Structures are given as C-alpha cells and as structure tokens.
Amino acid sequence: MSISLSKGQRIDLTKTNPGLTRAVIGLGWDTNKYSGGYDFDLDASAFLVDQNDKCTNDLDFIFYNNLQDPSGSVLHTGDNRTGEGDGDDEQIKIDFNKVPANIHKIAITVTIHDASARSQNFGQVSNAFVRVVNEDTNVEVLRYDLGEDFSIETAVVICELYRHGSDWKFNAIGSGFSGGLASLCQNYGLSV
Template identity: 75%
Template sequence: MTISLSKGQRIDLTKTNPGLSKAIIGLGWDTNKYSGGHSFDLDACAFLLHADGKAKGIEDFVFYNNLKSGNGSVEHTGDNRTGDGDGDDEQIKVDLREVPPHIHRIGITVTIHDAQARGQNFGQVSNAFVRVVDELTEQEVLRYDLGEDFSIETAVVICELYRHGQDWKFQAIGSGFSGGLQALCNNYGLDAE
C-alpha cells in the first residue's frame, strides 16, 4: 500500500519496509497550457550530502551529465527532454546499502533547463510528484504530490533521503528556488560552473 505524504512530513523508509535496499526515486510532472514557443525540459538531480549538509565535488552530484555518484550507489537513468507521457518522467536509483557512510543525506531536486532564457518557471508546471518504488518488488512505497504552490521558482528541492542510525528516512521538502541549477548548487556547496 502506498503512503501519501504532505509537505514537511517524514517517514521511515527502511524500518517500515525491512526488505527495501534498492529504491527507485521516480519523478513526474506535466506542463500547463503554455504558448511560449519552447518545450519544457525539467531535470532531476541528486546531491549526496556530507555531515555539514554540503556536497564536496562532482562525485556527490548526480544529473544528466554525470549519471552516477562516485561509487555508483546513486544513478540517474537518463534525461527526458520533454516530460511527455504518463508515469515517471525521470528516475534516480539509490542502492541504500552501498551509499558511502560519510553521506548523511541525499537531496532530490528538479530544475527547469534554460528557464530564464525560455521565460519558464514552476508556476507553469502541474501534477508534479515524487514516488519511492522498491526496485526488487516493483511496489510503490510512498508518494508525495507537490501541489501548485509555486510561481517564479525555477528549481525545487523535492525531498531528501537521510540516515537515522542504521535506517533511512524520507522527508517531503517542496522548497522552491529562483536561479535554477546555479541556486541549488550554491545551496548544496557546489560551484555549478
């Protein structure tokens, strides 16, 4: 049975799902009717965060140009440039057992590619969601629907996975940023250049 979360809620991932070791983080969205002449290209990213809440280098940043973390425990399955169709638009796979012990959190984000140049923002995006699926059983464990709370933002921290002792937990964040990928990288301690 899928558990639906609201913004700010936290839930045990591994304690309530003892067999969960490989998680698929599925992200999806639709765009509102918009006649700006450009298609929307939304991009999922994962930031692997140390105890200080910061990523330290490219090995801690998983996105369309760097599909695997340093040890391969976090993997982006590939860029979807249109978001067309139903279901997950992009996926990030996390092998919870293999995430290095110095990584305390994994921030899952979505940005709009070339948002400023194309005049696009999350106010024009609807039905955005994140879901966690047990890769081994293909069962959806939880889902967080973002709602329509955004206007000028061009990047959103969707959720974070974080360690709690030997277990992993999930927090629904839903926090928007202006400034796209650059703003997210700055937030997480990386230079996007």
C-alpha cells in the first residue's frame, strides 16, 4: 500500500521495504489553462551531491542532456516536452546498490524550460506529484502531491533521497527557486 506524504515529511525507503534496491521516481504535472502563446516544457533533473550538498562534477547532474551518471546508478528515461497524458510525465531510475559511496543525497528537481522568456512559472502548474515505485515489483511505495503553493518560482526541489547509515530515506521538500535551472545548479555547486 502506498504512503501519501506531506511537505516536510521524511520516511524510510529501504529499511521498511527490504526488497527495494531499484526505484523509479515518477514525476507528473498538469498546466493550468494559459494563453501565453507557448507550450509548457517541464524538465526533471537529479543532482547527486556529497556530504556538503554539492555536486563534485558536472556528471553528477542528471537531466535530458546527460541521462546517466558514470556509475550507472541514476538514469533519466528521457525528456517529455509536452506533459500530455496521464501518469508520470518523466521518470528517473535509481539503483541504490550502485550509488557511489561519496554520494550522500540525490535531489530530484523540476524546472520550466525557458520560463522567463515564456513568462511561465509554477503558479501555472497544478497536480504536481512525485512517486516512488519499486522497479522490480512495480508497486508504488509512496507518493507526495505538491499542492498549489507556488507563484513566481521557475524551479522546484521536489524531494531528496538521502543516506541514513546503510539505508536510504525520502524527504518531501517542495521548495521553490525563482532563478530556474541556473539557480538550482549554483545551489548544488555547479557553474552555469
């Protein structure tokens, strides 16, 4: 049975789900009716960070132009440029057994492509969610629905998966940034 989380909640992933070694992080959203003349293109990304909450190099940033980290532990399944249809709009797969020892946290984010040029923000996005599915059993372990508490933000840290001893935990973050992808990259120690 899937557990539904609220903003700020933390939950154990691997300790209470002992068979969970490979997870699918499914992200989805809808866009409000908006007549700005541009389609929305939301992009999921993962930042693999060390104990200082920083990426050690550019290859620790997983997104539509870098679909997999060198260890093969994190894989982005590809860019969905329209968000059409039901279910997950984009997915990131994580193999917890392959995550390098120096990676302490995996931050999952969503940004709006060309948000400032298109005058778009997360105030125009609804029904955003993240869910964690056990890839081996296809069973949803948890779900976090973000709610509608954004206005000018163009990037959101959706959640973090982090090490706790030998186990992995999930933190429902839901924190917005106004500077888009550039702000997120700088936050995680990457130069833009």
